[in-house]
Amino acid sequence: MKVIQKGMAGTLESSDVLVVVSPNDADDIKLSLQSKVEKQYGNAIRKAISETLAKCGVTGAKVDVRDQGALDCVIRARVEAAVYRAADEKNVKFGGQS
Numbered sequence: 001m002k003v004i005q006k007g008m009a010g011t012l013e014s015s016d017v018l019v020v021v022s023p024n025d026a027d028d029i030k031l032s033l034q035s036k037v038e039k040q041y042g043n044a045i046r047k048a049i050s051e052t053l054a055k056c057g058v059t060g061a062k063v064d065v066r067d068q069g070a071l072d073c074v075i076r077a078r079v080e081a082a083v084y085r086a087a088d089e090k091n092v093k094f095g096g097q098s
Contacts (some may be wrong), residue, residue: 003061007086010070010078017070019078021086022062029053029060035067048072052079061086 003023010018024030035045045067052075053063061083067075 001057001083001087001089003058003083003086004088005086007082007084009081009085010074012066012068015069015071015074017065017067017075017078019075019082020064021058021079021082022064023086024060024062027060029058030062032062032064033067034065035069037067037069044072045075048075049079052076053083056080056083058083 003021005023007021008019010016012018029050031046031049033042033045033049035042038045045065049063049065053061063079063082065075065079070078
């Protein structure tokens with residue numbers, strides 16, 4: 001999926017995460033993570049983000065994530081929503097539904 005514009009999902013409320021996906025001229029993912037639980041769960045958060053981006057077929061994007069202690073399922077949902085918004089996809093079936 002090609003990222004063509006800035007897409008956002010989430011909030012900065014407690015137990016949520018704000019994800020901003022923007023186009024990247026290079027064909028790689030540039031991930032920036034700020035999390036209040038980064039020491040404990042930083043690797044797991046990065047893995048959830050990377051897996052979700054791969055599932056969506058994103059190859060070139062800047063991804064800025066500001067986590068406030070969100071659960072894994074929330075992180076994945078916010079990343080997926082931000083990607084679809086950034087790709088300007090209209091007919092989306094979230095979560096791999098057919």
